[in-house]
Amino acid sequence: MNITMHKNMSKLEKSIKGKALEFLVKLGADDTSPGLHIEPIHNSADRRFRTGRVDKFWRAVLFKLTGKTGTNWVIYGVYPHDDAIKLAASLKLDVNPTNGVTEITLVDKVDPDELEARLAEPADGTESETQAVAESDVVVPDTADPSMSRPRIPEADGAAQASQSGASSNVEEPQIPATFQRVPADPVFADKPLAETLGTIPDARLISELGMWKSVVSAARSCQTVDELLDRLNRMEIPDWQSDALLDLASGTSYDDVTEKLFGQADNGTDESADSSSTESPSDVEGLTRKPAGEGLEGRNEDDALIAGLRTSAAQLSFAEIEDEDELKRVAESGDFEAWRVFLHPEQRRWAQRSYNGPFRLSGGAGTGKTVVLVHRAARLAKTPAPDDGIPPRVVLTTFTRNLASELESQVSTLDSSAPRAGKLGNSGLYVSGVDQLAYEVLSSATSEELAQATAHLLGRTHIAINNRSNDSDWDRALETASADLPERARSRVFLEDEYEQIVLPNRLTSKSDYQRIKRPARGVRLSRQQRAPVWEVFEAYRVRTATNDSLSYVEVNHLAALILESRAKAVDRPTESEADRRAAYPVDHLLVDEGQDLNSGHWMFLRALVRPSRNDMFIGEDSHQRIYGNKVVLSRFGINIVGRSRRLTLNYRTTEQNLAFGLNILAGGSFSDLEDAAESVAGYRSLRTGIAPEVKGFDTLDAELEYVSSKLKDWLADCKNNPTLKPEQIAVLVRSDPGKAARRLGDYGVSVQSVGKGLIKEGTPVVMTMHRAKGTEFRNVVIMHAGSEDIPSPLNARFQPDEYSADFNLRERSLLYVAVTRARDCLVLTYPNRPSEYLIF
Numbered sequence: 152m153n154i155t156m157h158k159n160m161s162k163l164e165k166s167i168k169g170k171a172l173e174f175l176v177k178l179g180a181d182d183t184s185p186g187l188h189i190e191p192i193h194n195s196a197d198r199r200f201r202t203g204r205v206d207k208f209w210r211a212v213l214f215k216l217t218g219k220t221g222t223n224w225v226i227y228g229v230y231p232h233d234d235a236i237k238l239a240a241s242l243k244l245d246v247n248p249t250n251g252v253t254e255i256t257l258v259d260k261v262d263p264d265e266l267e268a269r270l271a272e273p274a275d276g277t278e279s280e281t282q283a284v285a286e287s288d289v290v291v292p293d294t295a296d297p298s299m300s301r302p303r304i305p306e307a308d309g310a311a312q313a314s315q316s317g318a319s320s321n322v323e324e325p326q327i328p329a330t331f332q333r334v335p336a337d338p339v340f341a342d343k344p345l346a347e348t349l350g351t352i353p354d355a356r357l358i359s360e361l362g363m364w365k366s367v368v369s370a371a372r373s374c375q376t377v378d379e380l381l382d383r384l385n386r387m388e389i390p391d392w393q394s395d396a397l398l399d400l401a402s403g404t405s406y407d408d409v410t411e412k413l414f415g416q417a418d419n420g421t422d423e424s425a426d427s428s429s430t431e432s433p434s435d436v437e438g439l440t441r442k443p444a445g446e447g448l449e450g451r452n453e454d455d456a457l458i459a460g461l462r463t464s465a466a467q468l469s470f471a472e473i474e475d476e477d478e479l480k481r482v483a484e485s486g487d488f489e490a491w492r493v494f495l496h497p498e499q500r501r502w503a504q505r506s507y508n509g510p511f512r513l514s515g516g517a518g519t520g521k522t523v524v525l526v527h528r529a530a531r532l533a534k535t536p537a538p539d540d541g542i543p544p545r546v547v548l549t550t551f552t553r554n555l556a557s558e559l560e561s562q563v564s565t566l567d568s569s570a571p572r573a574g575k576l577g578n579s580g581l582y583v584s585g586v587d588q589l590a591y592e593v594l595s596s597a598t599s600e601e602l603a604q605a606t607a608h609l610l611g612r613t614h615i616a617i618n619n620r621s622n623d624s625d626w627d628r629a630l631e632t633a634s635a636d637l638p639e640r641a642r643s644r645v646f647l648e649d650e651y652e653q654i655v656l657p658n659r660l661t662s663k664s665d666y667q668r669i670k671r672p673a674r675g676v677r678l679s680r681q682q683r684a685p686v687w688e689v690f691e692a693y694r695v696r697t698a699t700n701d702s703l704s705y706v707e708v709n710h711l712a713a714l715i716l717e718s719r720a721k722a723v724d725r726p727t728e729s730e731a732d733r734r735a736a737y738p739v740d741h742l743l744v745d746e747g748q749d750l751n752s753g754h755w756m757f758l759r760a761l762v763r764p765s766r767n768d769m770f771i772g773e774d775s776h777q778r779i780y781g782n783k784v785v786l787s788r789f790g791i792n793i794v795g796r797s798r799r800l801t802l803n804y805r806t807t808e809q810n811l812a813f814g815l816n817i818l819a820g821g822s823f824s825d826l827e828d829a830a831e832s833v834a835g836y837r838s839l840r841t842g843i844a845p846e847v848k849g850f851d852t853l854d855a856e857l858e859y860v861s862s863k864l865k866d867w868l869a870d871c872k873n874n875p876t877l878k879p880e881q882i883a884v885l886v887r888s889d890p891g892k893a894a895r896r897l898g899d900y901g902v903s904v905q906s907v908g909k910g911l912i913k914e915g916t917p918v919v920m921t922m923h924r925a926k927g928t929e930f931r932n933v934v935i936m937h938a939g940s941e942d943i944p945s946p947l948n949a950r951f952q953p954d955e956y957s958a959d960f961n962l963r964e965r966s967l968l969y970v971a972v973t974r975a976r977d978c979l980v981l982t983y984p985n986r987p988s989e990y991l992i993f
């Protein structure tokens with residue numbers, strides 16, 4: 152027996168979640184149990200329709216499919232008793248005749264205009280009515296009750312169209328509406344005529360080839376703006392794949408790419424050829440070659456076709472099969488149905504499951520679910536069976552900071568508490584840790600001899616102490632020793648530190664003559680042989696100083712760890728050794744990296760050395776638009792060759808369309824490149840959520856700004872009081888610097904907030920943190936305070952930037968503001984005293 156859940160289940164009211172889960176667990180254990188009260192409803196639109204008793208007032212709405220391989224229960228949702236019964240009259244499970252995708256449709260028993268009008272009404276609470284319903288009553292309606300306003304259900308004529316969609320001869324020619332616009336205009340949709348995107352694709356193709364409902368296509372054609380389209384799609388509650396396809400097309404993604412994303416090679420979780428992905432191209436560019444699920448499988452009944460249709464990648468946007476009893480228990484134990492855990496986009500599923508012949512890079516805008524993919528993939532890899540040597544896989548999930556690693560850790564636990572865990576680096580199971588902590592772990596495990604060798608190789612001296620870290624002042628002191636010959640362009644800590652990280656350490660240079668000979672590709676500042684001599688003297692002064700202090704920089708720690716790992720592997724990873732020994736020469740089989748854009752040369756050399764070059768060795772999540780630390784690196788320089796194994800996620804799950812558009816406008820002023828040194832783009836970035844426009848407000852004085860922000864926070868806190876599902880810690884104030892001061896000032900205006908630095912967020916009060924600290928987090932409502940020209944870009948930091956670095960510095964500051972605005976799920980407010988940041992002038 153199988154259980155498949157519809158996405159509705161992730162939106163259950165909190166009060167009923169626990170009981171709904173209990174119901175599911177019981178159903179999974181024995182679907183004949185009388186306690187479930189699973190009953191057909193007389194005259195239901197679909198003979199498979201059933202209700203089950205969750206408690207006195209609530210009923211589960213299910214479909215019972217009886218396929219050749221057994222029963223498959225599709226659980227659609229949990230509703231008050233009366234509503235569940237009413238749904239019987241209209242709800243159907245259908246196979247889309249064009250593409251074989253199983254969809255929820257609504258039988259056209261209700262007048263479509265009336266239904267549309269009702270769908271437009273806000274969902275109201277009907278509990279009081281339903282509370283009067285006696286639990287034993289099972290009402291069998293003769294006809295649909297037109298007063299039904301809850302739950303929200305698919306548009307009626309959509310259902311009719313689903314079954315008509317094969318009839319292409321009646322399809323009208325496209326009527327090209329004006330343009331899609333967003334306010335403020337943004338680089339993805341702005342002023343893009345539909346004639347260039349959606350409009351160029353004839354309705355006939357969308358309907359009879361893609362399988363879109365006619366009602367959906369005509370609704371889209373009548374919309375002028377993307378907000379209008381979103382609003383309409385939301386009210387129609389059409390299958391997710393159709394909304395997704397429309398938005399994708401409207402944002403400029405080609406028809407072929409859309410079909411590939413939704414209907415491309417399905418993943419069954421088995422080891423697919425990596426190169427099927429690296430050479431991925433739309434398999435059916437001439438139109439869809441996929442077959443309706445029922446076609447060509449003689450002897451299969453209708454239920455079999457529905458079951459097959461549920462497993463199509465497009466259907467999996469709305470339906471998720473619970474794989475086994477363990478999975479059901481996991482869902483039950485975790486106590487909720489968070490969508491990200493179960494309903495992956497077909498693309499996310501693909502990247503989480505596929506096998507690759509080498510490093511893979513997954514890029515995508517803020518909130519597109521890169522972390523979600525990494526977490527799913529990591530848990531999955533940790534559960535793969537042990538190879539012939541009997542040692543289960545060693546999987547490491549890492550990221551830039553400790554805080555981000557803690558966040559990953561808690562997501563893994565939420566997703567799958569049964570994934571085997573490793574207590575330390577090198578053990579079987581999944582190990583989650585910040586990258587610097589991993590490098591330190593390697594150094595801690597090294598013998599004195601290993602350390603001595605590595606430090607001699609990297610630094611030209613033996614160095615055994617590993618606990619002290621150097622800092623910026625070491626560079627300042629070293630610079631003070633510089634001779635008068637030091638070229639003006641090299642007279643800055645920013646340049647010297649960068650040259651040391653990008654050239655000296657990766658090339659393991661320990662002598663002036665080597666530095667004078669080395670090639671310095673892609674360095675902004677040109678240096679002749681002669682000019683390099685005084686530069687090297689500063690490096691030497693730095694090394695003498697840190698040797699005296701017994702300190703190492705974080706980058707040096709990573710490079711040393713890389714050297715130690717490389718020499719351990721070199722001793723064993725030879726063709727003459729057994730496969731098991733060669734594998735054991737490395738501490739990691741599968742490495743997954745989040746926030747890759749922020750890692751430096753030392754990190755990448757260390758990570759490359761950590762994992763044996765092999766199948767599924769590295770999987771890197773990154774967004775170059777969010778690079779806020781350090782300077783740009785190109786992976787191929789560190790032996791990490793992506794060569795075609797890279798893909799981009801574009802559907803934003805976090806923010807509203809309005810907040811996303813705002814963020815994209817901030818990016819529009821910069822030009823970014825990715826970890827493969829190719830231009831980074833925002834093409835296709837879109838959100839399916841719509842909300843209110845961000846508010847940007849300037850003030851004459853700082854006090855006026857603080858007064859406004861505190862009153863905003865008070866309003867939001869009042870909302871939390873009225874609605875317990877809204878949590879104060881889901882409100883954040885983000886600042887460029889000094890969150891402690893901002894928190895104190897807000898306190899002076901009567902709002903109690905917590906200033907969060909390295910520690911974790913506590914429940915109960917709004918959060919104040921820096922924009923840097925906010926990386927990787929998300930909040931319901933966000934105020935970006937002091938977003939004025941005096942703070943962003945940071946004038947203090949700007950002062951230290953040599954000319955050659957100022958363009959990159961500005962990009963990072965721009966990215967910082969983009970990171971900050973994309974933390975907001977719902978409400979976004981930006982305030983500033985005097986003049987706004989230059990990045991806010993669109």
Ligand SMILES: Nc1ncnc2c1ncn2[C@@H]1O[C@H](COP(=O)(O)OP(=O)(O)OP(=O)(O)O)[C@@H](O)[C@H]1O
Nearest residue numbers: 490491494495496517518519520521522523804927
């Ligand atoms: N398939 C999904 N269904 C529902 N929610 C999802 C899905 N994928 C991701 N999300 C949600 O979207 C939000 C952003 O996801 P995630 O943090 O993985 O994105 P990201 O690309 O790593 O973002 P960032 O780069 O900004 O850190 C999270 O709240 C996550 O739970």
